[in-house]
Amino acid sequence: MSTAESELDRVKGFLFDLDGTLVLGDRRNNGLRPLPGALELIDWLRRREVPFVVFTNGTTRTAGGYAKLLAELGFGFGDDEVLTPASSAVEVLLRRGQRRVVVLGGDGLADPLRDAGIEVLPPRGRPTADAVLVGWYREFTMDTVEAACHAVWQGASLYSASQSVFFASADGKALGTSRLLCAAISSVTGARVTVVGKPSAHALRAACHRLGLPARAVAVVGDDPMLETPMARRGGAVAIAVDTGVSGGEEYADLPPGRRPHLRLPGVQRLLSILRARS
Structure with a gap:
C-alpha cells in the first residue's frame, strides 16, 4: 500500500464530479455516457452502504433532473445524491437573508430557488x-x-455558479458561460464575484451537509485541477484526481505538494480496483 493510498483510511464518504469523472457528454451537456468503471464503482459503494454524492457545476438541469438522467444510464441516483450550484446557492442565499434574486440561467438554476421560497x-x-x-x-x-x-448597481450581490473556463465533453474542452457573463458584469459594475459552485467552500459545505460527514472524512474525486483538487485541499478533504476529463495530468507537475491531489489516477476504474483491494 502506498503512502498516498493510506489517505483513504480516513475516508467515510465520497463526493464525485460528474463531467469528465463519471460521464462524458457533448458541448451542450447532452448525450451523456458512463466512463469506464463508473457504474461498477457506484454499485460497489452502494452495496457497502458507503455514502456518496455527485456535485456537478452544470446548471442546465435541476439536481432531480440530473438524477433522473443518470438513473436512465444505470447509476440509479436518487434526488438527494446529486447537487448543483443551485443547491449550494440556496444555502448561501437563505443564510444571508437574500430572498429576491435575478437569475441568468434556465429552470435548472431557477427552480431550486423557487422551491426554497x-x-x-x-x-x-x-x-x-x-x-x-x-x-x-x-x-x-x-x-x-x-x-x-442595473441590479448590481442598486446593491445586489453577484454570484456565479462556476468560474471555470472549460468543462469536459466528449468533443474536448467546452467553453462555459458563467465566467464570461460575470466578467462582463464585474468589469462594468466593479462588483466582487462570489462562487457558489466548485471549488468554493460553499459547495464543499453543502456536499458535506448532505453526506452528514466532516470534510476530513470525505474524498473528493474529479478531473479538473482548478476545481476538485483545490476545493478538497483547502477544506481538509482527500483529493483524488482522474485523467479522463479536462486534465491530462501535466497541470499538477509544478504545484507544491500541499496543492497536489493525494492520489492521481487514470480514471475511476482504477479507484474501484484500489478500494476492492483494500476492503
Missing part, C-alpha cells in the same frame, strides 16, 4: 434585487447583461 426575477429592465445569480446561459443578450448590471 426565494423570489426569482427575470433579467429584464432595471430590477431591484438582493442578488444576481449567473449560470449556464448561452441565450444571453445585451439586454439581459444590462439588467444584471
Whole structure:
C-alpha cells in the first residue's frame, strides 16, 4: 500500500464530479455516457452502504433532473445524491437573508430557488434585487447583461455558479458561460464575484451537509485541477484526481505538494480496483 493510498483510511464518504469523472457528454451537456468503471464503482459503494454524492457545476438541469438522467444510464441516483450550484446557492442565499434574486440561467438554476421560497426575477429592465445569480446561459443578450448590471448597481450581490473556463465533453474542452457573463458584469459594475459552485467552500459545505460527514472524512474525486483538487485541499478533504476529463495530468507537475491531489489516477476504474483491494 502506498503512502498516498493510506489517505483513504480516513475516508467515510465520497463526493464525485460528474463531467469528465463519471460521464462524458457533448458541448451542450447532452448525450451523456458512463466512463469506464463508473457504474461498477457506484454499485460497489452502494452495496457497502458507503455514502456518496455527485456535485456537478452544470446548471442546465435541476439536481432531480440530473438524477433522473443518470438513473436512465444505470447509476440509479436518487434526488438527494446529486447537487448543483443551485443547491449550494440556496444555502448561501437563505443564510444571508437574500430572498429576491435575478437569475441568468434556465429552470435548472431557477427552480431550486423557487422551491426554497426565494423570489426569482427575470433579467429584464432595471430590477431591484438582493442578488444576481449567473449560470449556464448561452441565450444571453445585451439586454439581459444590462439588467444584471442595473441590479448590481442598486446593491445586489453577484454570484456565479462556476468560474471555470472549460468543462469536459466528449468533443474536448467546452467553453462555459458563467465566467464570461460575470466578467462582463464585474468589469462594468466593479462588483466582487462570489462562487457558489466548485471549488468554493460553499459547495464543499453543502456536499458535506448532505453526506452528514466532516470534510476530513470525505474524498473528493474529479478531473479538473482548478476545481476538485483545490476545493478538497483547502477544506481538509482527500483529493483524488482522474485523467479522463479536462486534465491530462501535466497541470499538477509544478504545484507544491500541499496543492497536489493525494492520489492521481487514470480514471475511476482504477479507484474501484484500489478500494476492492483494500476492503
